[in-house]
Amino acid sequence: MTGTTAATGRRADNVRNRRLLLEAASTAFAEQGREASMGEIAQRAGLAKGTVFRHFASKDDLLAAIMLQMLDRLIGAAERLMGADDAAAALREFMTVGVEELVADRAFCEVIGRPSLQHSGVRDAIGRLGDAAEALTARAREQGAVRGDITGTDIVLLLGGIHQTAAPLLPAQPQAWRRYLELALDGLRATGAGTLPHPPPGHLHIADPSEHV
Incomplete structure (x- = not known):
């Protein structure tokens, strides 16, 4: 004992x-x-x-562990929202949580985040995040809540795009990202949607930055 x-x-x-x-x-x-x-x-x-x-x-393992924590929180949020009746509200909440995570850890993401992509576990987690986002997005498409050509990969990429767009404003206006999130959500709606000039992206794949073409 x-x-x-x-x-x-x-x-x-x-x-x-x-x-x-x-x-x-x-x-x-x-x-x-x-x-x-x-x-x-x-x-x-x-x-x-x-x-x-x-x-x-190693220091790289420590960096990857920090990034994995963030990715696990985002994957957990997506999985938690998967069974929501209102798919549009679930997608909105997921995107809100996602941008909030990036904004909260923006110093780490901007200074350190990219080298963590060399870690296979981080790249695998990004793939799982893309799958979870696709499941949420597919339900929103089925309910007619978002345009039919939007994918989970689009959603994951938009999270980073919203964060980067608002980044210059955040030190003085920490909630400015909410403006750009709302603009992105408006663009996702099916009502009055035009045709996008480029086909939807495929499964989210993040290349190892250490690999050379």
Whole structure:
């Protein structure tokens, strides 16, 4: 029984330490970019440097873990909304949650996010996000709530587009993104929709930036 209790305690400590490390790393990377050291992150978390490496073998693994947290939250939101009766409202809520996530973590995304695409787990999660967004979008198409040529890939790409459009305004006007979200939602509506000049994108695939053509 004592051994079981000790093992449970160690697992709880591991979960706590990982949470502290990810919180400290998110702040440090957002402030300093990739130059933030593992030692400083450990210090911010109140942990020994060796604890960092027990959880994350390299700085790249730590960066990917932060990005995966964000993607998991977005996938979870999409899955939670999948059974909603009103598909248009569900899609609106998903897009609102998505842009809110990007805005909340904008410093990390702008400074650090792209290198995380080298991690296969991040690319796989982006693919799962695209699938979840497509399921939501398909229901909205079936209900006639959005134009018939809109795909889940369009939706995921729009999340980033809305964030980037509002980015110059956010330091002084942190809610400005809501204006551009509403403009995007207006463009998704089926009523009065014209023909788009380019075919719908296929399944969302993010190439590894380290790959050379």
